[in-house]
Amino acid sequence: MSESAHKEPSQLRQKQMIADHFARLARAKQDGKKVVYTFVPGNLTELFHAFGVLPVYPEINALQSGMRQKSGAYIAEAEKLGHSEDVCTYVKCDIGMLKSGNIGPTGEPLPEPDLLVLSYTGCFTFMKWFELLKEEYDCPVVMLHVPYQGDGRITDSMRRYVVDQLRTELIPALESITGTRYDEARLQEALALSARAEDDLVAVLESAKHRPSPIDAYFGGVYYIGPIFTAFRGTQAAVDYYRDLRAEVEDRIAKGLGPVTPDGVLTEEKYRLVVEGPPNWTSFREFWKMFYDEGAVVVASTYTKVGGVYDNGFRHDPERPLETLADYCHGCYTNLNLPTRVEMLARYVRDYDADGLLINSVKSCNSFSAGQLLILREVEKRTGKAATFIETDLVDPRYFSAANVKNRIESYLQMVDQKRRAA
Amino acid sequence: MNVALGIDLGSTTTKAVMLDEDERVLGRGITNSRSNYDLAAQIARDEAFVGARFELLRRELNDDAFCKRLEARFRRRQHLSQLARLRETAMRETESERVARIATPLRERLERIFDDMETDAHRRLVAPKGSDFFRDLANSAFSAAATRYADRDVTFEDLMSVFDKAIIQVENTRLDLTFESNIRAALADCGGDDAQARAVDRVVATELNVIGTIGTGYGRQRLPFPKDSIRSEILCHGLGAHHMFPRTATVLDIGGQDTKAIQVDKNGIVTSFQMNDRCAAGCGRYLGYIADEMSMGVHELGPMAMQSTRRVKITSTCTVFAGAELRDRLTMGQRREDILAGLHRAIILRAMALLARSGGIDEEFTFTGGVANNEAAVSALRELVRENYGERTINISPSSIYTGALGAALFALRDARNRRAAA
Numbered sequence: 001m002s003e004s005a006h007k008e009p010s011q012l013r014q015k016q017m018i019a020d021h022f023a024r025l026a027r028a029k030q031d032g033k034k035v036v037y038t039f040v041p042g043n044l045t046e047l048f049h050a051f052g053v054l055p056v057y058p059e060i061n062a063l064q065s066g067m068r069q070k071s072g073a074y075i076a077e078a079e080k081l082g083h084s085e086d087v088c089t090y091v092k093c094d095i096g097m098l099k100s101g102n103i104g105p106t107g108e109p110l111p112e113p114d115l116l117v118l119s120y121t122g123c124f125t126f127m128k129w130f131e132l133l134k135e136e137y138d139c140p141v142v143m144l145h146v147p148y149q150g151d152g153r154i155t156d157s158m159r160r161y162v163v164d165q166l167r168t169e170l171i172p173a174l175e176s177i178t179g180t181r182y183d184e185a186r187l188q189e190a191l192a193l194s195a196r197a198e199d200d201l202v203a204v205l206e207s208a209k210h211r212p213s214p215i216d217a218y219f220g221g222v223y224y225i226g227p228i229f230t231a232f233r234g235t236q237a238a239v240d241y242y243r244d245l246r247a248e249v250e251d252r253i254a255k256g257l258g259p260v261t262p263d264g265v266l267t268e269e270k271y272r273l274v275v276e277g278p279p280n281w282t283s284f285r286e287f288w289k290m291f292y293d294e295g296a297v298v299v300a301s302t303y304t305k306v307g308g309v310y311d312n313g314f315r316h317d318p319e320r321p322l323e324t325l326a327d328y329c330h331g332c333y334t335n336l337n338l339p340t341r342v343e344m345l346a347r348y349v350r351d352y353d354a355d356g357l358l359i360n361s362v363k364s365c366n367s368f369s370a371g372q373l374l375i376l377r378e379v380e381k382r383t384g385k386a387a388t389f390i391e392t393d394l395v396d397p398r399y400f401s402a403a404n405v406k407n408r409i410e411s412y413l414q415m416v417d418q419k420r421r422a423a
Numbered sequence: 424m425n426v427a428l429g430i431d432l433g434s435t436t437t438k439a440v441m442l443d444e445d446e447r448v449l450g451r452g453i454t455n456s457r458s459n460y461d462l463a464a465q466i467a468r469d470e471a472f473v474g475a476r477f478e479l480l481r482r483e484l485n486d487d488a489f490c491k492r493l494e495a496r497f498r499r500r501q502h503l504s505q506l507a508r509l510r511e512t513a514m515r516e517t518e519s520e521r522v523a524r525i526a527t528p529l530r531e532r533l534e535r536i537f538d539d540m541e542t543d544a545h546r547r548l549v550a551p552k553g554s555d556f557f558r559d560l561a562n563s564a565f566s567a568a569a570t571r572y573a574d575r576d577v578t579f580e581d582l583m584s585v586f587d588k589a590i591i592q593v594e595n596t597r598l599d600l601t602f603e604s605n606i607r608a609a610l611a612d613c614g615g616d617d618a619q620a621r622a623v624d625r626v627v628a629t630e631l632n633v634i635g636t637i638g639t640g641y642g643r644q645r646l647p648f649p650k651d652s653i654r655s656e657i658l659c660h661g662l663g664a665h666h667m668f669p670r671t672a673t674v675l676d677i678g679g680q681d682t683k684a685i686q687v688d689k690n691g692i693v694t695s696f697q698m699n700d701r702c703a704a705g706c707g708r709y710l711g712y713i714a715d716e717m718s719m720g721v722h723e724l725g726p727m728a729m730q731s732t733r734r735v736k737i738t739s740t741c742t743v744f745a746g747a748e749l750r751d752r753l754t755m756g757q758r759r760e761d762i763l764a765g766l767h768r769a770i771i772l773r774a775m776a777l778l779a780r781s782g783g784i785d786e787e788f789t790f791t792g793g794v795a796n797n798e799a800a801v802s803a804l805r806e807l808v809r810e811n812y813g814e815r816t817i818n819i820s821p822s823s824i825y826t827g828a829l830g831a832a833l834f835a836l837r838d839a840r841n842r843r844a845a846a
Contacts, residue, residue, distance in 0.1 A: 389697065389780075
């Protein structure tokens with residue numbers, strides 16, 4: 001994003017939080033800190049905090065590289081190494097970054113991992129990704145297998161299965177790399193902080209039920225989830241951030257203001273949309289502009305639930321420390337079956353009084369994209385609202401065809417408009 | 424009289440349709456889009472005005488045979504004006520330093536070529552042909568004559584190079600080819616009587632008052648229209664197809680750059696659509712590329728494919744791959760007819776996938792866009808529709824290329840009515 005973009009105070013603050021985290025990572029080795037590489041969906045950040053370990057999230061690095069226009073070169077680098085065009089572009093961006101000196105998105109070097117924690121919630125490519133990283137680093141790997149919610153619910157045996165893995169595999173591995181004993185009280189403290197931040201996050205996301213919505217729950221939403229989906233869940237910094245963010249949003253509601261876009265506050269909310277699928281990162285601002293230029297506000301999105309679904313009532317519970325972590329892993333959006341995803345989207349369309357559903361399907365992501373057309377038809381049927389389908393990619397700049405995407409978005413909004421007039 | 428205009432700025436051709444207040448088509452215009460969208464839109468618009476005045480004349484005179492003769496004379500006048508401009512421009516090109524060495528013999532040969540082209544003009548205009556565009560007609564006539572007059576002093580390439588430079592300039596100037604300026608001379612050419620002359624005068628005097636214009640198509644953002652006068656081509660194709668065939672439920676449009684599968688309700692309002700992504704594989708442009716590869720005109724492909732006795736299976740609709748596959752097959756000794764039949768089927772297979780994604784093919788099914796004029800594509804479509812959906816009514820209008828412009832004109836008319844009702 002260019003410097004001229006309008007930013008909310010919370011956004012500036014978050015930028016600082018993230019910069020601080022990367023600075024801590026750059027200093028990790030000299031500070032004697034241990035480093036874990038792990039993924040966002042199903043991350044166990046509170047447990048890492050309990051051991052004083054710093055987490056690195058490769059897919060966050062990839063999306064940051066995308067937003068900073070660096071992913072194209074990294075992907076080319078990975079393709080030179082033989083990764084085909086069809087491989088997940090997050091993976092290729094990460095491998096390319098690694099092969100180009102492992103300089104993180106803020107320009108500082110990333111430390112090598114002391115442990116790879118693979119919790120492959122919903123995405124099977126994660127497993128292959130860490131297989132590649134394992135070749136690069138001389139460190140142990142713990143694989144946390146989280147059962148898919150095939151039947152749309154978490155059973156006791158599923159929960160026990162994950163808790164057992166935490167107890168017998170992950171905790172011992174963390175004890176071994178840090179030389180510290182597992183301290184449940186520290187974990188509980190972190191979990192209590194998580195729950196407080198989660199309350200405020202839900203209030204922020206649900207503020208979009210207002211008319212006009214004070215937030216964009218997709219393009220703005222990715223900023224709102226930033227801290228809690230990454231290194232900050234379970235910290236006082238996150239509690240402070242979300243408390244202030246919530247106040248900021250409530251202030252906008254009180255003043256009747258719309259969302260802040262890079263070109264200023266949106267003055268007229270013409271369309272309210274629900275969006276499924278991640279955004280395109282390489283043309284993030286251009287993509288967003290296609291929405292706000294038409295007065296389209298995203299009032300709910302599923303992407304802002306990939307690192308935890310909290311609006312269904314789930315909160316981290318310090319009273320059941322390991323069980324709650326297991327429930328969290330099971331409950332991430334990527335781990336939900338199709339009927340649950342359909343139900344969630346249909347509910348969003350209704351609860352947020354949306355004009356319809358837009359699916360941004362990601363070319364190089366099979367796990368997430370499979371079944372999206374079926375989702376689209378089903379949500380259309382259940383809500384009676386128009387839905388549409390666009391295709392872009394996560395971080396491969398070659399895969400974003402602006403004219404094509406704009407054409408579809410405009411056609412869709414005009415279709416919504418026509419339907420309204422006919423009604 | 425009040426009229427409404429729709430302009431469809433396609434990637435290959437630009438179309439205009441003029442409607443009267445009863446939603447009846449008054450005139451149509453088409454031109455190649457070149458790289459100058461503004462000019463292409465003006466020329467298509469001018470042509471629609473010409474068409475409209477001829478329609479008014481037909482309504483006045485009720486004499487089809489005479490009108491046809493008069494229009495042929497009128498077209499010849501238009502063609503000769505363009506040819507005169509081309510000659511003038513070509514002659515100016517001979518003054519260039521670049522051809523100083525051969526200037527005199529070059530001028531002498533050009534004079535002969537243009538003399539021949541003028542003599543041939545009539546035959547050329549009535550001959551059955553694939554293209555109405557001056558560029559194409561002039562190109563084939565010029566190159567045929569150039570073959571006759573080229574020799575060692577002035578080569579074929581010398582002559583064609585002058586033509587290429589001149590045609591671009593002629594194409595990018597707007598000549599006065601209007602009804603008003605040329606009709607009286609055309610009337611004199613075919614010896615019209617007094618009553619006919621009076622009718623012509625009345626038509627010339629009829630004011631065509633444009634109460635609304637809507638732009639659509641690939642290049643619509645380039646039109647110098649306010650935002651509310653731009654409509655997505657998806658909506659326009661839906662409404663245009665509905666106007667042509669009121670029972671239309673599903674529309675397939677294969678244009679130069681895009682393929683669209685559209686579902687419409689009983690009022691012609693779009694309820695769902697799918698289109699190809701950034702890659703123009705399997706669109707009209709693909710056929711253009713294949714035609715170039717085979718040194719044929721794009722309009723010759725369909726008839727040749729229809730001669731096939733044993734269709735070759737083509738696996739790729741990627742334009743570049745198909746080019747390679749085409750050369751492969753030719754080297755292996757397969758017949759051009761059979762390869763072309765396979766290529767047409769490949770295009771339609773891709774369209775079938777989009778149709779399936781948009782919700783399938785309902786009764787009735789309307790096929791629009793430039794590719795709907797290709798008999799081999801139509802034949803492949805009929806076959807695949809039957810195989811996949813059983814018997815369906817397939818509508819193809821001879822003026823299907825104007826569907827988008829027609830829809831745009833309908834929107835223009837309706838908007839004008841709404842404005843009037845609101846006033």
